[in-house]
Amino acid sequence: MVPAGGPATRWAWVEIDRGAMLRNTRAFKKMLKPRQRLCCVLKADAYGHGAVESSKIMRSAGADMFAVATVAEGIELRRGGCSAPVLVLGEPPCDAIPELLENDLMPAVYTSEFALAFGECAVQVDKVGKYHLAIETGMNRIGVHYTKVVSFRRGIEFHRGIQCDGVFTHFATADDPCGWDYKLQCTRFDEAVQAMRDAGFECGIVHCDNTPASILDPESHHDMIRVGIGLYGLQPADATRERIRLDPVMSVRARVMRVAYPSMGEGVGYGFTYRVPRATVQICTLPIGYADGLARTLSNRMDVLYRGGRIRQVGNICMDQTMVAIQQTPAEPIPEAEYGDLMTIVGRDGDAEVSMDEMARLRNTINYEVACDFGMRLEKIYI
Numbered sequence: 191m192v193p194a195g196g197p198a199t200r201w202a203w204v205e206i207d208r209g210a211m212l213r214n215t216r217a218f219k220k221m222l223k224p225r226q227r228l229c230c231v232l233k234a235d236a237y238g239h240g241a242v243e244s245s246k247i248m249r250s251a252g253a254d255m256f257a258v259a260t261v262a263e264g265i266e267l268r269r270g271g272c273s274a275p276v277l278v279l280g281e282p283p284c285d286a287i288p289e290l291l292e293n294d295l296m297p298a299v300y301t302s303e304f305a306l307a308f309g310e311c312a313v314q315v316d317k318v319g320k321y322h323l324a325i326e327t328g329m330n331r332i333g334v335h336y337t338k339v340v341s342f343r344r345g346i347e348f349h350r351g352i353q354c355d356g357v358f359t360h361f362a363t364a365d366d367p368c369g370w371d372y373k374l375q376c377t378r379f380d381e382a383v384q385a386m387r388d389a390g391f392e393c394g395i396v397h398c399d400n401t402p403a404s405i406l407d408p409e410s411h412h413d414m415i416r417v418g419i420g421l422y423g424l425q426p427a428d429a430t431r432e433r434i435r436l437d438p439v440m441s442v443r444a445r446v447m448r449v450a451y452p453s454m455g456e457g458v459g460y461g462f463t464y465r466v467p468r469a470t471v472q473i474c475t476l477p478i479g480y481a482d483g484l485a486r487t488l489s490n491r492m493d494v495l496y497r498g499g500r501i502r503q504v505g506n507i508c509m510d511q512t513m514v515a516i517q518q519t520p521a522e523p524i525p526e527a528e529y530g531d532l533m534t535i536v537g538r539d540g541d542a543e544v545s546m547d548e549m550a551r552l553r554n555t556i557n558y559e560v561a562c563d564f565g566m567r568l569e570k571i572y573i
């Protein structure tokens with residue numbers, strides 16, 4: 191059954207299933223040994239699911255730490271009452287240092303300029319700035335090169351204002367843990383950690399696994415796993431599907447705000463990319479558009495769920511609205527839609543389902559992007 195409801199002011203919304211998020215979080219927590227930690231990745235407003243609400247749900251399911259992409263995201267968590275450790279997954283500009291210290295956010299660090307500036311500021315406010323060392327092992331995105339970690343630590347560690355709370359790397363090909371590229375990153379990471387230990391440096395929490403690595407290669411869990419997409423019930427790869435059951439958390443719903451029967455041959459939407467083939471086609475308007483994450487490239491290529499079945503989206507998707515067609519076929523008559531009727535853009539309605547994966551395939555992208563996009567403007571309703 192499709193739940194009723196939705197926000198009072200707009201007939202399009204994102205529905206977040208708390209129970210599903212709780213179950214997914216617990217499923218990852220269950221993979222871990224007692225002293226291993228779960229870091230829940232809440233960047234991009236929790237992949238569109240709402241970071242503050244998600245942090246509360248995940249914390250109650252055993253999250254030990256949270257990770258965000260930006261300082262602003264970290265501050266939002268603190269203002270929302272989150273008191274768990276928060277890691278910023280990139281090294282912010284030095285200008286962000288006072289805010290990091292004020293809000294007790296741990297940055298990823300990979301330049302000595304930043305590390306020393308962080309230490310200086312920390313001493314001034316009588317704090318110790320905790321950081322996680324980012325190690326470059328092959329993704330070629332951020333981090334200190336794995337062969338240079340010891341000299342890097344030597345160049346900053348004398349500073350009493352900083353403390354290494356953890357060291358980490360990030361995989362480029364974790365969906366293929368048997369592949370050479372993944373194994374090479376693992377070896378390089380292990381080498382770097384060992385070299386630091388041999389040189390007498392504390393490494394703190396050692397971590398490298400994202401969702402696919404956490405599921406496919408338990409050997410590499412180390413002290414903590416950093417899970418993002420899986421918490422939201424989405425599979426990062428085909429290979430993970432048979433290894434863990436995850437429940438989708440986000441649905442996208444809308445109510446019909448107008449119904450009409452245009453004459454045969456009339457166009458629908460900008461550019462008339464769809465024309466009404468006969469006068470019995472009912473055109474319904476939904477108040478959701480590409481500024482809400484319903485990508486315009488889906489125009490005339492996607493289905494919407496209505497009363498447990500599929501109907502076609504027609505015409506170009508507009509910025510804030512889109513049209514769908516109820517076209518009768520002799521085989522299965524579809525009831526006429528009325529003002530206020532519920533339609534599902536992503537999610538389940540009876541036995542029918544449009545998954546994030548289906549929409550990602552149609553858009554030629556990955557489920558991560560589809561979920562993030564729906565987080566842009568739509569109000570979130572937690573059920």
Ligand SMILES: *Cc1c(COP(=O)(O)O)cnc(C)c1O
Nearest residue numbers: 231279360400401416417418419
């Ligand atoms: C986004 C991100 C993650 C989480 O990745 P998922 O595939 O969503 O689990 C982990 N670590 C880093 C550094 C990231 O940027």
